[in-house]
Amino acid sequence: MTNQLIDSYGRRIEYIRLSVTDQCDLRCSYCLPKGFKDFQEPEDWLSYDEIERVIRIFSELGTRRVRLTGGEPLLRKDIVQLTRQLAALPGIDDLSLSTNATRLEKLAAPLKQAGISRINVSLDTLQEDRYKNITGGGKLDKTLKGLMAAKQAGFQPIKINMVLMKGVNDDEVEGMVEFCIEHNFTLRFIETMPMGDTGRDASQQFINLLDIQNQLAKRYELIDSIMHGAGPARYMRIANTELRIGFITPMSQHFCETCNRLRLSADGTLYMCLGQDHHYELRPLLRAGISDDELKQHIIKAISLKPEKHEFNDKPQKLVRFMSMTGG
Numbered sequence: 001m002t003n004q005l006i007d008s009y010g011r012r013i014e015y016i017r018l019s020v021t022d023q024c025d026l027r028c029s030y031c032l033p034k035g036f037k038d039f040q041e042p043e044d045w046l047s048y049d050e051i052e053r054v055i056r057i058f059s060e061l062g063t064r065r066v067r068l069t070g071g072e073p074l075l076r077k078d079i080v081q082l083t084r085q086l087a088a089l090p091g092i093d094d095l096s097l098s099t100n101a102t103r104l105e106k107l108a109a110p111l112k113q114a115g116i117s118r119i120n121v122s123l124d125t126l127q128e129d130r131y132k133n134i135t136g137g138g139k140l141d142k143t144l145k146g147l148m149a150a151k152q153a154g155f156q157p158i159k160i161n162m163v164l165m166k167g168v169n170d171d172e173v174e175g176m177v178e179f180c181i182e183h184n185f186t187l188r189f190i191e192t193m194p195m196g197d198t199g200r201d202a203s204q205q206f207i208n209l210l211d212i213q214n215q216l217a218k219r220y221e222l223i224d225s226i227m228h229g230a231g232p233a234r235y236m237r238i239a240n241t242e243l244r245i246g247f248i249t250p251m252s253q254h255f256c257e258t259c260n261r262l263r264l265s266a267d268g269t270l271y272m273c274l275g276q277d278h279h280y281e282l283r284p285l286l287r288a289g290i291s292d293d294e295l296k297q298h299i300i301k302a303i304s305l306k307p308e309k310h311e312f313n314d315k316p317q318k319l320v321r322f323m324s325m326t327g328g
């Protein structure tokens with residue numbers, strides 16, 4: 001089917017990042033403030049049937065890929081049920097998940113069975129104390145058990161997302177490389193983005209990933225590589241290993257011209273860009289009883305609002321939303 005979702009800059013929208021809750025059980029220093037509790041009310045969230053309907057309409061317009069995210073998606077009750085509903089949609093052929101893995105030990109196998117194919121796990125350190133500090137009290141052991149359960153369940157690939165911060169975890173680059181080689185995970189380094197006050201504070205620890213690439217090139221032979229995925233990472237492979245390393249560089253080398261995604265937040269707001277405020281509220285329309293055809297027209301209209309690019313570098317004060325609100 002032809003994709004009818006083309007924005008004003010000619011970009012095809014092929015990918016929806018679906019936040020199923022803004023709640024999280026961690027308080028990563030660059031994401032949410034310590035002790036933050038000011039989450040949305042669950043009654044404001046779209047129901048699973050509403051989510052399924054919106055995603056079905058997107059798929060009828062040409063979107064093939066959906067990633068469950070949040071907040072922490074595995075905190076939402078009956079997430080396996082939603083996974084089944086989305087996996088059953090004929091137009092969706094790639095259903096993936098971003099998680100902090102704290103609840104993955106029990107959920108990995110049921111999620112795999114329900115139709116999640118690819119999984120990304122946030123893991124910024126392999127040191128217990130440091131993990132506790134960065135995540136505002138998280139337990140590394142629990143996350144690692146979740147990660148190993150995902151490996152056991154047979155997810156392929158499993159990608160580790162590591163936000164690199166100067167003086168915080170940049171001495172673990174090679175340790176994480178070795179860990180990922182050992183477990184056959186893909187490793188992705190991410191630059192900190194100035195989202196909300198937390199993200200802006202973390203910008204003081206910003207590391208340009210080109211420096212990390214140069215550092216790695218002194219120790220390993222890096223070969224340009226490609227990797228199946230819908231996202232913006234540029235990949236290199238380490239010679240004589242299966243390890244692929246992705247560099248996600250929203251700050252030092254943005255990739256807005258190839259942006260193929262939208263974000264649907266838990267309360268049914270479509271966000272056109274991670275770094276801008278352009279949005280379109282679907283929930284009031286859904287609850288007013290609009291038809292599928294009307295919903296399609298609204299979605300097409302929403303896409304025409306997608307801005308050309310984020311302005312993280314030029315206007316770092318601009319974005320007050322935390323990453324967890326939009327759906328990371």
Ligand code: SAM
Nearest residue numbers: 031070071072098099100122192193199323328
């Ligand atoms: N809870 C899930 C997880 O941990 O993957 C999904 C949501 S989380 C917000 C998605 C990703 O956003 C994580 O990899 C996290 O590290 C990243 N993130 C959050 N705030 C960020 C920021 N200010 N800069 C860069 N990455 C950020």
